[in-house]
Amino acid sequence: MHTIVTLHDVRHWTACRSVILHPGTVLTSSARQWLAEHQVAVQIAEADQHATGERVGQPMQKSELSSGEVTQDKVIDREPVSVPQGAARETDLLRDDLQADASGDAAAGMQRAIITVLGKDRVGIIARVTSLLAAAHVNILDINQTLFGDLFSMNMAVDISAADVPFAELKAAVEDAGVELQVKVLMQRRAVFDYMHRV
Amino acid sequence: MTISAQEILETIRMIEVENFDIRTVTLGMNLLGCARPRANEAAALIRDRILDHAARLVKVVDDIQAEYGVPIINRRIAVTPIALLANALAPGEECAELGRALDESARAAGINFIGGYSALVEKGYTLGDQRLIASIPEVLAQTETVCSSVNVASSRVGINMDAIRVMGGIVKETAELTQDKNGAGCAKLVVFANVPEDNPFMAGAMHGVGQPELVINIGVSGPGVVLDTVRKQRSRDLGVLAEAIKRTAFKITRVGQLVGQEASQRLGVQFGVVDLSLAPTPAVGDSVADILEAMGLEKCGAPGTTAALAMLIDAVKKGGAMASSYVGGLSGAFIPVSEDAGMVRAVEQGALTLEKLEAMTAVCSVGLDMVVIPGDTSADTISGIIADEIAIGVINHKTTGVRIVPAPGRHVGDVVDFGDLLGSGPVMPVNRFQCSDFVNRGGRIPAPLHSLRN
Numbered sequence: 296m297h298t299i300v301t302l303h304d305v306r307h308w309t310a311c312r313s314v315i316l317h318p319g320t321v322l323t324s325s326a327r328q329w330l331a332e333h334q335v336a337v338q339i340a341e342a343d344q345h346a347t348g349e350r351v352g353q354p355m356q357k358s359e360l361s362s363g364e365v366t367q368d369k370v371i372d373r374e375p376v377s378v379p380q381g382a383a384r385e386t387d388l389l390r391d392d393l394q395a396d397a398s399g400d401a402a403a404g405m406q407r408a409i410i411t412v413l414g415k416d417r418v419g420i421i422a423r424v425t426s427l428l429a430a431a432h433v434n435i436l437d438i439n440q441t442l443f444g445d446l447f448s449m450n451m452a453v454d455i456s457a458a459d460v461p462f463a464e465l466k467a468a469v470e471d472a473g474v475e476l477q478v479k480v481l482m483q484r485r486a487v488f489d490y491m492h493r494v
Numbered sequence: 495m496t497i498s499a500q501e502i503l504e505t506i507r508m509i510e511v512e513n514f515d516i517r518t519v520t521l522g523m524n525l526l527g528c529a530r531p532r533a534n535e536a537a538a539l540i541r542d543r544i545l546d547h548a549a550r551l552v553k554v555v556d557d558i559q560a561e562y563g564v565p566i567i568n569r570r571i572a573v574t575p576i577a578l579l580a581n582a583l584a585p586g587e588e589c590a591e592l593g594r595a596l597d598e599s600a601r602a603a604g605i606n607f608i609g610g611y612s613a614l615v616e617k618g619y620t621l622g623d624q625r626l627i628a629s630i631p632e633v634l635a636q637t638e639t640v641c642s643s644v645n646v647a648s649s650r651v652g653i654n655m656d657a658i659r660v661m662g663g664i665v666k667e668t669a670e671l672t673q674d675k676n677g678a679g680c681a682k683l684v685v686f687a688n689v690p691e692d693n694p695f696m697a698g699a700m701h702g703v704g705q706p707e708l709v710i711n712i713g714v715s716g717p718g719v720v721l722d723t724v725r726k727q728r729s730r731d732l733g734v735l736a737e738a739i740k741r742t743a744f745k746i747t748r749v750g751q752l753v754g755q756e757a758s759q760r761l762g763v764q765f766g767v768v769d770l771s772l773a774p775t776p777a778v779g780d781s782v783a784d785i786l787e788a789m790g791l792e793k794c795g796a797p798g799t800t801a802a803l804a805m806l807i808d809a810v811k812k813g814g815a816m817a818s819s820y821v822g823g824l825s826g827a828f829i830p831v832s833e834d835a836g837m838v839r840a841v842e843q844g845a846l847t848l849e850k851l852e853a854m855t856a857v858c859s860v861g862l863d864m865v866v867i868p869g870d871t872s873a874d875t876i877s878g879i880i881a882d883e884i885a886i887g888v889i890n891h892k893t894t895g896v897r898i899v900p901a902p903g904r905h906v907g908d909v910v911d912f913g914d915l916l917g918s919g920p921v922m923p924v925n926r927f928q929c930s931d932f933v934n935r936g937g938r939i940p941a942p943l944h945s946l947r948n
Binding site: 298299300301302303304319321322323324325326 | 590619621624625627628629630631632656660662663664666667670671872873874
């Protein structure tokens with residue numbers, strides 16, 4: 296997220312002692328001067344800090360302030376940091392969409408995937424797939440099975456947020472099981488269905 | 495073919511009585527070759543390159559002026575958007591140094607404005623764009639001749655509201671840094687939608703990326719000549735009037751074409767375009783507002799003004815397009831308040847408001863131009879004004895720009911003077927209701943449909 300900070304922005308930061316800005320942020324000369332005059336320390340975050348740090352763009356916690364006279368609360372009251380919202384906004388928007396589509400079964404923090412099994416019916420398909428999922432700490436949220444004559448079809452909604460193996464490995468494992476069972480197994484992130492079928 | 499005495503007298507009358515002139519011969523210049531990681535090295539190359547060409551430009555244009563007896567008011571230079579060069583700068587190097595190099599070389603060569611301290615950010619910032627935009631207030635405060643422009647939107651990609659939010663702050667900061675000159679720094683800063691990359695007129699001139707190494711673009715003028723035409727057609731209907739304006743525009747533009755061809759040949763530089771814009775000056779009789787009033791409006795800004803302006807500019811374009819092989823740039827009517835004596839009068843008498851001006855820009859170029867507003871107008875409100883004007887351009891597939899001066903410490907009714915070139919204008923009232931929450935949403939407004947046009 297690239298941003299430009301003007302004097303107009305920093306004037307809202309009177310209550311801050313220290314501000315961390317998004318990587319690549321550029322300040323105008325007047326903004327820099329104002330911050331120096333008001334003894335507000337400015338740090339431009341490193342790129343990786345941006346990826347994980349919720350605090351980027353937010354005033355630092357009270358404990359991190361060099362002097363305790365200014366609190367974070369004061370700052371938040373004024374909603375001062377209009378600067379680095381872009382990236383966060385966009386993600387929020389996506390998350391909102393997914394939650395809206397989840398018909399109530401999703402809570403924040405879930406990572407849902409859909410497993411589809413197609414093929415000739417035989418004993419032990421569900422057992423094989425579910426035991427594999429259980430071993431990997433994947434929670435099954437919903438399961439739906441139908442038979443069209445001989446053709447076995449199963450859709451399974453799972454939450455992989457607690458899984459102890461990465462998505463790609465899990466996908467490979469269930470697909471390998473499919474080869475063993477002579478059925479077709481697919482594993483896809485849920486979002487692709489949400490995006491395709493929900494406007 | 496012989497020229498009649500009447501025709502000779504008509505030309506002389508145009509020049510002597512009706513202020514006809516060629517407003518500018520602008521040399522567009524590629525500076526991409528000057529990109530260097532060290533600002534001082536890039537600056538040195540920029541200075542060499544500009545000085546090399548500028549001296550010849552001034553000499554050739556002076557000669558043409560003398561030989562043809564047509565006043566050519568300005569010799570100007572437009573350069574590659576400097577943000578492109580800023581991308582090459584190493585971290586910690588100052589972009590402003592490139593701006594100062596433009597100023598030094600322009601002044602040394604006797605050029606009064608140099609355009610291209612610019613960035614095109616309709617879809618987002620590169621690192622160079624960011625560094626350039628952040629340095630605009632400083633550069634406009636420290637230099638005299640440098641003009642800056644930022645394209646924040648286009649009909650193809652939509653409106654970058656993050657950039658518009660930032661530009662509100664940049665305009666405000668520029669005004670504050672040039673407080674001693676009533677915020678005149680803002681008179682050299684335009685925020686554009688659909689910026690033309692071959693515009694010869696300041697403050698929005700630049701040498702876009704699709705342009706050749708060097709190019710000559712001509713800006714013609716002549717509101718006074720058109721005014722005289724309108725006055726002669728006093729009781730005729732608007733169809734007849736449009737026809738008369740077309741003929742006049744043809745004659746004016748023809749001279750622009752001639753000057754452009756000559757300059758291009760003598761400099762050995764490709765001829766770009768003639769920009770057909772009617773560009774007023776603070777001089778009496780050189781006013782677009784006067785033309786509108788001569789068409790039958792009591793004051794510019796009265797009901798009917800938008801229609802009159804639409805007809806005027808359409809006729810100018812039709813006549814001009816016939817007269818020149820290449821037409822480009824802005825090619826519309828400029829309605830800069832402070833640079834047009836008739837506009838100033840209309841504002842002072844309460845006939846012309848910011849809102850009416852905005853409506854007028856929907857039918858002509860180039861947007862809200864040289865509008866002075868109270869110094870205490872907030873950055874967010876300025877962003878809101880910019881957003882409105884930009885939206886008109888994006889939806890109507892045309893260029894619009896905003897050149898607005900929040901004159902520090904000045905209030906509605908004060909008259910603010912920016913010097914000879916930029917004129918003086920009354921401070922116009924701004925709608926007092928807030929738009930901060932809208933502006934601070936940021937993001938990008940998606941591009942409009944290119945069909946279903948109503």
